[in-house]
Amino acid sequence: MKRIPGLSKLAFITLGVLAVLIGALTLFGNNLRKLFGASAESLAGRSEPSAYGGVATGQLQRKSLKSFGANKDDEGDSYAAPPPASAPRPAAKQTQATRLAEPVTTGNTHVAERPNPFTLTSEDRFSTFAVDVDTASYALFRRYITGGSLPPPESVRVEEWVNYFTYRYPKPEEGDFRVDLEGAPSPFTRGRHLVRVGVQGRTLAKSQRKPTHLVFLVDTSGSMSEPDKLPLAQKAMKLMVDGLNESDTVALVTYAGSVRDVLPPTPASDRSTLFDAIDALTAGGGTAMGSGLELAYKHAVKKASSRTVSRVVVLTDGDTNLGKNLTAESMLESIQGYVKEGVTLSTIGLGMGNYRDDLMEKLANKGNGNCFYIDTEREARRVFQERLAGTLEVIAQDVKVQVEFDPAAVRGYRLLGYENRAIADKDFRNDKVDAGEIGAGHTVTALYEVELTGEGQSVATVRVRAKKPGGAEAAxxxxSLERGQLRGSLREASSDLRFATAVAGTADILRGAPQAGDWSLATAESLAEDAVDGMSDRAEFLGLLRLAREHRTPALARE
Structure with missing residues (x-):
């Protein structure tokens, strides 16, 4: 650096130092800004995020309204919870429609729903959601555990675990369903209670069912050749046909590298023709799911009416390139018109590997249907024979539940699960907003964790709004849940509440919900042990829970 005449030695040195600093800022500016930016955030008091992000576990937070019908501007403050590092981070606020329109990642790397935050009733006393009777998440958990590993946290949906099981709720004396309410002290969090909202749908005898038209859409691509895929799908279809009435009809469409009409609508009574067509299916080729879905819906809509159940049943391992509809967005959008005509959908997941659990669930939600995962012939029998009426026939449509907590009695609350079924409170009575469906004989269970104030007699008011199938207006x-209806201890509560609590607690722990950070699988196991009541599905859960504890202990030791 050339010295300027008349400049002091000290000034000359100072100019030199400044030149070096300017060069450093130019060269390393981005890194320095990141460094000092991070420090500024720390000084501003922004806490370090937990595993789910956001503020420290246990703090009360404002509820996020991720709604089927909400506009973005109407949503509350979102729970700022980033997904696992392996998954892309979504926008801070999304409506349900936005999420359904997003391209879906392959495998089980899709973004997990953020667990519902604990909400102050002084800020928002309403909790509104659409019912959900899907069970795929629980069956997938069973497949992972029996295979020797824990399920990915993003595949755990609490409501699907809880609603997998049968509960002994009172049957409706009139109308389509009845609501049963119960509460008791929480076994997980001292000072809080658990409140159960149980909805029981009316049952239908086989002779009471409407005529049914089924369109089986079967994935016959090369990935379906494994024993737990196409062969299991063939067994499942036969079980379903065996449970149909003589007036029912069945059509068969397949998709692989191309789409094929295998069988036109055929009477269910013609078992030999149907079984021969099912047995003749073989696997090979690509996976044009979008094209197959479009053709299946075109067949189904021809017989859709208020007097006939018309349902598409998709059986797939979910490994798809989507075919003609090259994005999940376009495929999901193509369903909407058929749904308005009354066609419903069941998605049946099979196998592992690149199974698209996320896509199967979104298809079922968008298609006014249900989502199952079949891992054994026993599960196929359960879905397609034991619960066939509920699988096929919808008795109540666009069913919404709104729980209004009395701020005088309840300081705060948290709904366990139903994150992707949330509805904006203002849309509860908006009958144009899509919601969930209840099949014949189905039960729907929701659990809330609540903190009582010790005052007030009215704990909550539960409102259920639903349409008749094909109807435009809801009833x-x-x-009401009064303080006197709350049990003094969990031991005094029904075994249904204790068992549902064990299942929900296990799911919340395994998905890593922040509020379940101090919860214990040992406590869940103890609850389940005392609530099996001789039911085989509950006994199986207890065994799976013990395996989950074994798998989880080494993982915790490494942390």
């Missing part, structure tokens, strides 16, 4: 029912 509403109202039920």
């Amino acid at each position: 509403e029912q109202r039920f």
Whole structure:
């Protein structure tokens, strides 16, 4: 650096130092800004995020309204929870429609729903959601555990675990369903209670079912050749046909590298023709799921009416390139018009590997249907024979539940699960907003963790709003939960509440919900042990829970 005449030695040195600093800032500016930016955030008091992000576990947070019908501007403050590092981070606020429109990642790397935050009733006393009777998440958990590993946290949906099981709720004396309410002290969090909202749908005898038209859409691509895929799908279809009435009809469409009409609508009574067509299916080729879905819906809509159940049943391992509809967005959008015509959908997942659990669930939600995962012939029998009426026939449509907590009695609350079924409170009575469906004989269970104030007698008011299938206007029912209905201890509560609590607690722990950070699988196991009541599905859960504890202990030791 050339010295300027008349400049002091000290000034000359200072100019030199400044030149070096300017060069450093130019060369390393981005890294320095990141460094000092991070420090500024720390000084501003922004806490380090937990595994789910956001503020420290246990703090009360404002509820996020991720709604089927909400506009973005109407949503509350989102729970700022980033997904696992392996998954792309979504936008801070999304409506349900936005999430359904997003391209879906392959495998089980899709973004997990953020667990519902604990909400102050002084800020928002309403909790509104669409019912959900899907069970795929639980069956997938069973497949992972029996295979020697824990399920990916993003595949755990609490409501699908809880609703997998049968509960002994009172049957409706009139109308399509009845609501049963119960509460007791929480076994997980001292000072809090668990409140159960149980909805029981009316049952239908086989002779009471409407005529049914089924369109089986079967994935016959090369990935379906494994024993737990196409062969299991063939057994499942036969079980379903065996449970149909003589007036029912079945059509068969397949998709692989191309789409094929295998069988036109055929009477269910013609078992030999149907079984021969099913047995003749073989696997090979690509996976044009979008094209197959479009053709299946075109067949189904021809017989859709208020007097006939018309349902598409997709059986696939979910490994798809989507075919003609090259994005999940376009495939999901193509369903909408058929749904308006009354066609419903069941998605049946099979096998592992690149199984698209996320896509199967979104298809079922968008298609006014249900999502199952079949891992054994026993599960196929359960879905397609024991619960066939509920699988096929919808008795109540666009069913919404709204729980209004009394701020005088309840300081705060948290709904366990139903994150992707949330509805904006203002849309509860908006009958144009899509919601969930209840099949014949189905039960729907939701659990809330609540903190009582010790005052007030009215704990909550539960409102259920639903339409008749094909109807345009909904009817509403109202039920009250009074303090006197809360049990003094969990031991005094029904075994149904204790068992549902064990299942929900296990799911919340395994998905890593922040509020379940101090919860214990040992406590869940103890609850389940005392609530099996001789039911085989509950006994199986207890065994799976013990395996989960074994798998989880080494993982915890490494942390």
